[in-house]
Amino acid sequence: MVTRMKILIIEDDIEAAAYLAKAFREAGIVCDHASDGESGLFMASENSYDVLVVDRMLPRRDGLSVISELRRKDIHTPVLILSALGQVDDRVTGLRAGGDDYLPKPYAFSELLARVEVLGRRKGTPEQDMVYRVGDLELDRLSHSVRRQGKEIPLQPREFRLLEYLMKNAGQVVTRTMLLENVWDYHFDPQTNVIDVHVSRLRSKIEKDFDLPLLRTVRGAGYMIKDDRTAGA
Amino acid sequence: MSKLGVLFRTTAVRLSALYLILFSLCAAFLVFYVTGMSERLLQQQTRDAVTAEVTQIEQVYTRAGINGLLRSLERRARQPGANLYVIAGPSGEILAGNVASLEPGLLDREGWTERPFAYQRYTDETRKDSHVALAHVLMLDNGLRILVGRDLQEPQKFRALVRQALMVALGIMGLGALIIWFAIGRNALKRIDRMSEASTKIMAGDLSQRLPTSGSGDEFDRLSESLNAMLGRIEKLNEGLRQVSDNIAHDLKTPLTRLRNKAEAALARKGTSQRGALEEIIGESDQLIRTFNALLMISRVEAGSAAAEMSEVDLSQIVSDCVELYEPVAEDVGLRLEADLAPAMAISGNRELVGQALGNLLDNAIKYAEGAGEPLIKVALGRRDGKVVLSVADRGPGVPEEKRDDVVKRFVRLDDSRSKPGTGLGLSLVEAVMEMHHGALELAATVPDNADNGKGLTVRMVFPASAT
Numbered sequence: 001m002v003t004r005m006k007i008l009i010i011e012d013d014i015e016a017a018a019y020l021a022k023a024f025r026e027a028g029i030v031c032d033h034a035s036d037g038e039s040g041l042f043m044a045s046e047n048s049y050d051v052l053v054v055d056r057m058l059p060r061r062d063g064l065s066v067i068s069e070l071r072r073k074d075i076h077t078p079v080l081i082l083s084a085l086g087q088v089d090d091r092v093t094g095l096r097a098g099g100d101d102y103l104p105k106p107y108a109f110s111e112l113l114a115r116v117e118v119l120g121r122r123k124g125t126p127e128q129d130m131v132y133r134v135g136d137l138e139l140d141r142l143s144h145s146v147r148r149q150g151k152e153i154p155l156q157p158r159e160f161r162l163l164e165y166l167m168k169n170a171g172q173v174v175t176r177t178m179l180l181e182n183v184w185d186y187h188f189d190p191q192t193n194v195i196d197v198h199v200s201r202l203r204s205k206i207e208k209d210f211d212l213p214l215l216r217t218v219r220g221a222g223y224m225i226k227d228d229r230t231a232g233a
Numbered sequence: 234m235s236k237l238g239v240l241f242r243t244t245a246v247r248l249s250a251l252y253l254i255l256f257s258l259c260a261a262f263l264v265f266y267v268t269g270m271s272e273r274l275l276q277q278q279t280r281d282a283v284t285a286e287v288t289q290i291e292q293v294y295t296r297a298g299i300n301g302l303l304r305s306l307e308r309r310a311r312q313p314g315a316n317l318y319v320i321a322g323p324s325g326e327i328l329a330g331n332v333a334s335l336e337p338g339l340l341d342r343e344g345w346t347e348r349p350f351a352y353q354r355y356t357d358e359t360r361k362d363s364h365v366a367l368a369h370v371l372m373l374d375n376g377l378r379i380l381v382g383r384d385l386q387e388p389q390k391f392r393a394l395v396r397q398a399l400m401v402a403l404g405i406m407g408l409g410a411l412i413i414w415f416a417i418g419r420n421a422l423k424r425i426d427r428m429s430e431a432s433t434k435i436m437a438g439d440l441s442q443r444l445p446t447s448g449s450g451d452e453f454d455r456l457s458e459s460l461n462a463m464l465g466r467i468e469k470l471n472e473g474l475r476q477v478s479d480n481i482a483h484d485l486k487t488p489l490t491r492l493r494n495k496a497e498a499a500l501a502r503k504g505t506s507q508r509g510a511l512e513e514i515i516g517e518s519d520q521l522i523r524t525f526n527a528l529l530m531i532s533r534v535e536a537g538s539a540a541a542e543m544s545e546v547d548l549s550q551i552v553s554d555c556v557e558l559y560e561p562v563a564e565d566v567g568l569r570l571e572a573d574l575a576p577a578m579a580i581s582g583n584r585e586l587v588g589q590a591l592g593n594l595l596d597n598a599i600k601y602a603e604g605a606g607e608p609l610i611k612v613a614l615g616r617r618d619g620k621v622v623l624s625v626a627d628r629g630p631g632v633p634e635e636k637r638d639d640v641v642k643r644f645v646r647l648d649d650s651r652s653k654p655g656t657g658l659g660l661s662l663v664e665a666v667m668e669m670h671h672g673a674l675e676l677a678a679t680v681p682d683n684a685d686n687g688k689g690l691t692v693r694m695v696f697p698a699s700a701t
Contacts, residue, residue: 092542104529106522108515158557184558188589189523191596191659197561220515 005120006030007051010040010066011082012058020053023109029116037061041069049077050120053112056083056094064097071098078119082107091187110221114173121172132167135227137206137214139167148210158183159202166215166225175222199223249414257407264399268392275388276367280345283369286316286381294373302379303329317352317366317382325378332380340380343372349385365389424453440468480644484657485524492517520656527658534586534665543670548578548621548696551588552614559595563610566603570595574614578621580696582670587694590666593659594625594692601690602629620672621696626679631688637676663694672696 007029011017017033024031032047034040037058044052044066052070056063067079081099083090091102101115132139138147144160146153155163161183166174176195180186203215215225286309294302306318310331319330325340333353339346349365368382427445434442443464444457492514499510556572563570580587598610607628614623632640641664644657660674667674672695679689 104526106525108519108522110515184554186554186558186588187585188592189526190558190592191523192562192599194558194562197565198558201561219512 004028004030005050005117006032006048007053007116007120008032008034008040008044008047008049009053010034010037010044010058010063011053011055012036013055020109020112024113024116027113029120035059037063037066041066044070044077045073045075051116052077052079053116054079054081054099056081056090064094064099067098080112080115080119082112108220110173110218111175111177114175114178114222117172118169118174118178121169132164132170134167134170134214134225135212136210137167137225139164146206148206151209153205155202155205158198159205162198162202163206163225166223169225171224171226173218173221173224178222249410249417253407253410253414256410257403260399260403260406264396264403267399268396271395272388272392275391276385279367279383279385279388283316283367283381283383287369287371290371290379290381299373299375299377306330306379317368317380317384319378319380319382321378321380323376323378328377330380335380339368340370340378343370345369346382352382421453428453428457435464440464440471476642477644481528484644485521488517488521488524492521524656524658527656527662530589531658531662531665534662534669542583543581544583545579546582546584546587548580548582548587548623549574549576549614551584552591552612552623555588555591555595556612559592559599563595563599566599568599568602568608568610570610570612572612574612575616578614578616580621580670582696583666586666586669590663590694591623591625593663594694597659597692598625598627598629598690602627605629607689617695619698621698622693623696624691624693626689626691628679628689631678631690632676634678640676641674660692663692667694667696670696 005028007024009017009020009024009031011020011033012035014035017035021031021033032043032049034043038060040052040054040058041061054063054066058066061069063081063083067081070077070079078100079098080101080103081094082103082105083094084105090104094102100119103112103115130140130142132141136149139160140146141164144157146155146160146163162179165179165182177187177189179195179199180188180190199215199217207213207215212228214227215223218224290302290305293305297305303320306320306329309315310318315331317330317332319332319335319340320328321340322328325337327335331354335352336350339350346368349367351365354364365385366382367385368380371379371381373379424445424447431442431444443461446454446457446461448454495510495514495517499507499514502510552574553572556570556574560570595610595612602608602610605628609628611626612624613626614621616622641660664674675693675695677691677693679691681688
């Protein structure tokens with residue numbers, strides 16, 4: 001097994017932090033906890049983490065200032081901001097301060113986990129890869145073409161971007177919100193199963209004439225593209 | 234005494250006191266100016282008369298000599314209301330005339346006496362009071378001195394009379410001002426007392442109380458009216474808040490109860506797989522989170538905190554994004570989503586919120602038009618009277634006219650829609666977003682003259698004309 005991901009949670013609500021730590025550990029992630037901004041800043045500077053989960057409102061030093069201080073020290077650990085504020089412009093200020101992702105409270109743990117995993121593996125996914133491969137499925141980012149078993153599959157531009165994002169995070173759960181944010185670049189709640197419909201259209205295109213399913217629905221969480229044979233091997 | 238003190242602290246009384254003082258100063262100046270002027274005028278007249286007489290006397294002396302002069306003076310002195318005539322020797326002793334005594338030294342200098350002087354007439358010997366006069370002294374070449382003067386009693390009486398009249402008038406005016414002052418001050422105080430009485434009741438929690446108005450439309454009435462309007466608004470907001478918290482209690486309790494029931498049922502199902510139940514529970518709590526987020530978003534938008542993130546956005550782009558996003562969903566339930574979009578419609582707005590609002594409208598349209606009436610949803614973006622109008626028209630069951638105001642309220646869902654999924658917050662958010670964009674939300678029937686149920690609903694988001 002690959003090295004386990006190690007994250008730091010900076011959250012002043014002890015109970016919530018304990019619940020998060022337990023849930024993360026169950027998901028196979030090593031988890032440290034700091035309960036105020038100063039000690040969080042210290043721990044994040046002294047140790048090496050894959051992801052920081054930072055609450056916005058913290059005693060002794062607020063979350064945003066922790067992030068900007070880290071960035072000033074040239075520490076570029078990906079940061080996910082948790083916020084109870086939920087204001088529309090909160091995301092903007094959070095990302096401007098140096099955060100990489102933003103999740104308003106209350107959130108589903110599956111959503112947090114999926115985002116943390118994507119952030120943590122980001123270092124390993126070379127952005128400059130021109131071709132993404134999952135099993136026998138191949139996506140060429142340069143020519144905007146998709147092939148499976150060497151057979152070209154025509155996709156709409158949006159379907160292409162959807163598949164591109166899924167394949168970039170192959171083997172990881174991506175939630176519906178993450179898809180809406182990254183593929184459509186909107187952060188609102190679409191109320192219904194909008195994303196599901198788009199995904200199922202994509203799925204029918206890439207799986208219709210082939211035996212092996214690649215795009216799986218992870219119940220209660222989202223979607224994951226994965227080649228089961230390589231995972232099993 | 235303290236009542237008077239309170240009275241004096243009112244603005245009306247202070248102002249009128251100031252006016253009273255200023256007015257008194259002006260009036261006093263007027264009195265002295267008028268009397269002074271009239272006195273000077275009368276003295277001038279006196280001098281003119283005396284000068285004329287002196288000229289005559291000189292002429293008589295030149296023509297008829299001392300004897301003629303004496304006769305002439307005798308005659309003049311006996312006339313009723315005669316002037317003063319004195320003939321004195323070189324040393325100043327009175328030789329003839331109608332004056333009994335004079336101030337000493339008066340005859341030593343030729344010409345006008347420097348100021349009015351006191352004298353006594355023969356007839357006055359019984360009454361000891363002296364008269365005041367102005368006179369001209371003439372030195373004859375034989376050493377005799379002749380004084381011609383005029384009594385100043387009349388002018389002085391006149392002056393005193395004028396002064397008295399003015400003083401009385403001033404007194405009456407001052408008294409009047411005091412009375413008015415007192416009346417106005419007391420009246421103002423009474424009304425302010427009534428107002429503070431009413432506001433004490435309001436502060437005690439009775440928001441239905443209103444400040445009294447007299448109906449005269451004066452400044453107190455205007456103040457009361459605007460305060461009353463404010464109270465009305467507060468009462469309405471308060472009412473809305475109460476309703477919302479009632480609704481929250483109800484609409485959050487229901488799914489929470491459902492959640493709990495499911496958890497209980499799963500727990501009771503011994504041994505068997507609880508996975509399905511747990512997944513249902515997660516779905517249920519996701520719905521709860523969604524409701525919470527929608528509520529939070531509405532209150533943030535209403536509080537105006539998102540207004541800072543307004544920028545020039547391309548509404549056409551947002552609309553086509555949303556249409557593209559929802560089109561497959563509509564198609565899946567057999568609806569056609571048609572878009573008629575004017576290109577490059579720029580508005581000042583928040584991309585996320587406008588997207589969310591339009592998303593809510595499309596979601597509603599798809600939800601309610603499904604399997605009802607003509608399977609068509611039209612999205613149109615264009616201009617109307619300079620304003621940018623974005624409309625979503627469905628052919629579903631529509632909303633009765635009398636319910637259109639209600640469906641915008643939080644958690645309000647029409648009875649036949651309760652079976653559909655949703656939070657009951659969709660249109661509330663759209664309205665809040667439109668308010669933030671200084672626009673309006675309009676609800677209308679798509680086919681107004683359609684008698685049966687399939688009137689459809691057209692929702693219009695009307696944005697104000699862009700600044701550019």
